[in-house]
Amino acid sequence: MSAQPTGSAGPLTGVRVLDMSTVGMGPFATQILGDMGAEVIKVEPPEGDVFRTAGPSVHTGMGAVYLNLNRNKQSVTLDAKQAADREELLRLADGADVFVSNVRPQALARLGLGAEALRARNPRLIYCSAVGFGQDGPYAGRPAFDDIIQAMSGLASLQGANSDAPAYINTILADKVAGLTLAYAIPMALYEREKSGQGQTLEVPMFETLVAFSLVEHMGGHTFDPPRGGAGYARVLSPHRKPYRTSDGFIALLPYTDAQWQRFFKLAGCNELALDPRYATAQARAGCFDELYADLANVVTQRTTQAWLDLLGDADIPHSRILGIPELLDDPHLAATGFFKRVEHPTEGTLVATNVPVRFSRTPGSIRSLAPSQAPNRVQQQEAVGEA
Incomplete structure (x- = not known):
């Protein structure tokens, strides 16, 4: 493994993130922030993040997908519908730099946790709403999951272009692309806050984000008005473009x-x-x-x-x-760069974790703690990571 710079924390050290998101998009974004040094407090409902049940596990509620999306986070269980827990949420938001949620904005507003309410109490707060669809369009409020967004954004149609049926891409691409978008939008807002001194509200809609992602090359002739040809990038859509x-x-x-x-x-x-x-x-x-x-x-x-x-x-x-997952785990380049780390989780045993892929010369990201066990009714700091 390559030697890491010493004596410096990640580039987002000192930023506190209150993460009220579940499933893939929000947790992926906040894990990236956590990897880069941010203090992330994950707020889970009493039933826990639904992704706790995704993938194989040693203990119930500690599934592989959850473990892979929630390192470098603290955790707390709070029921926002209960007055005492809601007050604790407000207290945490008062001390946060960033608030992230994929709960529907209307539901948060009814609970007094909407953007206006939280930013009135904490004007420097960056309030991030991770939603399925832009809230000023007719699809606002629709449920949105990765499969649905792949279908609506054109991805499933493109993936099935050379067969007799549309097809989903075999990864939760919509969740992860939208999560990456959220992860880069937040530091932009923090940078602007350094100049203005003011927070603001961000909205990252999965649908619009994935349409923009898909159409970079596939807008084709429709880039022009009037169109100069059909949609689609011919090289990518060729039926012979494959292994x-x-x-x-x-x-x-x-x-x-x-x-x-x-x-x-x-x-x-x-x-x-x-x-x-x-x-x-x-x-x-x-x-x-x-x-x-x-x-x-x-x-x-x-x-x-x-x-x-x-x-x-x-x-x-x-x-x-053509490499499969087992080959990647033994890949000589990834071994030389220290990409996979064997780490000891306090309850789940030895885990294989992907290292932080982005490298900073002075302020590197790191894996400081592993995904929290079932969250208590107070903020819990997971034990520091230990290398196996």
């Missing part, structure tokens, strides 16, 4: 520049393709990705996976083995 079958397995392969394509054709012994004017330049290839990738697929079937890896090893042509 290529070798004679004994699969390989990922993506010559991209003119020079890489010419080098690949010559290495593969495909002189006729090297001379094909359709494939000579990026502009020419843009009009025939289906044909190009179909030809590439046919060429790749002629050698074994290892033969291709040997042939392409020093050719500066993007390529890779």
Whole structure:
């Protein structure tokens, strides 16, 4: 593992976050803030975060997904519908820099926990509302989960473009992309507060966030008014854009520049393709990705996976083995960079944790504590992480 700088805490040290979010989007965002040094107090309802039951577990309520989303947090159980617990929430919010919640804004307002109420008490508060849909549109108030947002944002349609049915991407992409958006919006608001001295209210809607994410490349001809062609990015939507079958397995392969394509054709012994004017330049290839990738697929079937890896090893042509989760756990690069850490949880035993991927030269993030056990009716600091 690479040596870490010493004598410095993460870049968000000193920031206090009151996290009243559950499931994926909010907890993913607040874990990132916690990794970067923020003090995160996770507020759970009496029944606990629903993700406590997701994935395998040693003890009930400590599922793998929950463990992977809630390190570097303190915890407390509070029922906002009860007057005494609500007062404790208000007290915590009075001392917070950031408040994050995925509870519907109308419900929080009825409880006296809306943005206006909390910011009236604490004008420097950054109040973050993680919602399914923008609250000034007709979808406001609809329930929103990852599958629903994948369907509504165009992602499921795009994923199924080359089959007879739409399909979900095999990760909670909507939750995580929206969570990342929330995680970068909060430090922006904190930075602005340093100049103005004032807090503000943030709204991060999953639907709009994922539509913006999807349309970066897939707006296509609809980028113009009137449209100059259909929607979609042809290269990405080609039915032949996928891991290529070798004679004994699969390989990922993506010559991209003119020079890489010419080098690949010559290495593969495909002189006729090297001379094909359709494939000579990026502009020419843009009009025939289906044909190009179909030809590439046919060429790749002629050698074994290892033969291709040997042939392409020093050719500066993007390529890779197809790695599964077990291979990632033993990957030599990830081992060299210290990406996986074996840590001791006080109740769940030895865990394999992903390290903080972003590196700061002076103020590195770190894993200081692991996901809290069932939260008590007072703020609980989880025991410091111990390396196994």
